[in-house]
Amino acid sequence: MKNYLKKISLLFLLACFTVQARAQFEGVQITPDAKISLITCSSGDDLYAVFGHSAVRVQDPTLGMDVIFNYGTFDFNEPNFYLKFARGKLNYKLSAAHFSDFVYSYAQDNRSVFEQELNLTPEQKQKYWLFLTNNYLPANRFYLYDFFFDNCATRIRDGLEATFPDQIKYNIDHLDKDYSFRNLIDLYLPPQPWGDFGIDIALGARIDKEATPYEYMFLPDYLSQGFANATIEQNGQAVQLTGKPVTVFVQQPPAEQPFSLFIPTILCWILFVVVAAVTLLNLKNNRRSRTLDFILFFAAGLLGIVMLLLWFATDHQATAYNFNLLWAIPTHAIAAIYIGRKVVPAWAAKYMAITGLITGILTISWWLLPQEPHAAFIPLGLTLFLRAEYIAWFEKKKELVAAKV
Structure with a gap:
């Protein structure tokens, strides 16, 4: 203050x-x-x-x-x-x-x-x-x-x-130096890990062209x-x-910044480990953590809506053509409401299977796209892929059990 x-x-x-x-x-x-x-x-x-x-x-x-x-x-x-x-x-x-x-x-x-x-x-x-x-x-x-x-x-x-x-x-x-616009601003962002994360999430492929x-x-x-x-x-x-x-x-030498675990990449890997552990427990106990799934996909959907608005509802040139929308899919916010229920509609389970597959493919092949991702995208993509496919598998299993009965 x-x-x-x-x-x-x-x-x-x-x-x-x-x-x-x-x-x-x-x-x-x-x-x-x-x-x-x-x-x-x-x-x-x-x-x-x-x-x-x-x-x-x-x-x-x-x-x-x-x-x-x-x-x-x-x-x-x-x-x-x-x-x-x-x-x-x-x-x-x-x-x-x-x-x-x-x-x-x-x-x-x-x-x-x-x-x-x-x-x-x-x-x-x-x-x-x-x-x-x-x-x-x-x-x-x-x-x-x-x-x-x-x-x-x-x-x-x-x-x-x-x-x-x-x-x-x-x-x-x-x-x-064959720098893109994103490379150029990245030169200044090591002291601002959260700013770097926000910029890489919000700004699209236009800033990845060589300057x-x-x-x-x-x-x-x-x-x-x-x-x-x-x-x-x-x-x-x-x-x-x-x-x-x-x-x-001339400025005085700034104080050395202490090492912190509170940075996007580390926190996203922690999130992946926690979600993977919960998924294993779910698998062992034959259940699904609906609250976790709702929070995870609703948050991803809201993030996607923000990206979509930055692209189409603003005059910012740099926010266009944002391939992060392939994993932070705006419709996740709607699907999250349905997958948070005890009874999941068949279309919602299929939606999870398809979007989860898209996210999984994206995670291992992002380098083929004209946009450089933030390092935190890898654990985020793996997290969404894991839960989406688990939801689809779990609901399919419930359907098969119900059919036998």
């Missing part, structure tokens, strides 16, 4: 400084002494911050101005905020604040801040300044956020290219590397786009 209140306070302070900065840009032209830089911030502890952050600093000592332009802000007071966020319709905006306050907020979160000055002529600085201030106008500052293709990093890259069309060249082929080095720059670290290896045309010659990174603030 203390950390939460601290972050809310910092956001409030930054909002106040943004209001003060707003009137400073009207009719302002920066001087030749001005400096424009790419600012890159390191990962934070929270999932939303783990991928880092990018912003643009404009410093003009002659005007006494030192301001940060930040494309990564949004308004909590926007009507239907959470619904818009879930549906992919939340507007992010370009904000502006004093640079010292921006750095203070990141220092409070123990996140490093690095600066790369853009190697621009006075004319180019003025041109980019006009782009930024025009982008900051109330009519222009809002945009529909997309984590992979339109975010705080890509807005800076695309804005610079729009200001200087066909004048910036990236020499980044050496960055090519180009240019597309890597949706991540702030790769934007920094991309700018460091780029050139810009000046008077018919190509010059380096940025200077070497300078450390503005």
Whole structure:
């Protein structure tokens, strides 16, 4: 709670400084002494911050101005905020604040801040300044956020290219590691095992396509590397786009995270072992744990419904074509009601046999599909396969016994 209140306070302070900065840009032209830089911030502890952050600093000592332009802000007071966020319709905006306050907020979160000055002529600085201030106008500052293709990093890259069309060249082929978008975000997720699990469950096959080095720059670290290896045309010659990174603030070494069993993969294997043990006891005692079956398949069905809504009821591109729906089948939520009863309809038993077989085949052949699974899927798939087939077998056995009688 203390950390939460601290972050809310910092956001409030930054909002106040943004209001003060707003009137400073009207009719302002920066001087030749001005400096424009790419600012890159390191990962934070929270999932939303783990991928880092990018912003643009404009410093003009002659005007006494030192301001940060930040494309990564949004308004909590926007009507239907959470619904818009879930549906992919939340507007992010370009904000502006004093640079010292921006750095203070990141220092409070123990996140490093690095600066790369853009190697621009006075004319180019003025041109980019006009782009930024025009982008900051109330009519222009809002945009529909997309984590992979339109975010705080890509807005800076695309804005610079729009200001200087066909004048910036990236020499980044050496960055090519044959990464998919999922591989790229996985680089940042070891400290966030539950975030990694949620992302792999919610995001579909679209993020498993191989990304180009240019597309890597949706991540702030790769934007920094991309700018460091780029050139810009000046008077018919190509010059380096940025200077070497300078450390503005360096984080203290984070505390080593203790080993924890409370991570998705381990817990899912524990679930499989428990369910396998219950199934063996059921087999020995000639019975079926109906409550277990109801909970297991109702939960899988609800999860599938969420995935289906993320695919078809939102504007999120990355949630489409989610092959997790082959095991978290939305109709499980309906079937669970019937398999939780003492008398199971014949169709429900057949449904379990068919879907269980699908899940079993999927578990051993996922590598054939165009989507990389989370490691926890293997025990989850085995668990659902085991219980589905046991339900089908048990109900068939009951039917045969009843027929003999």
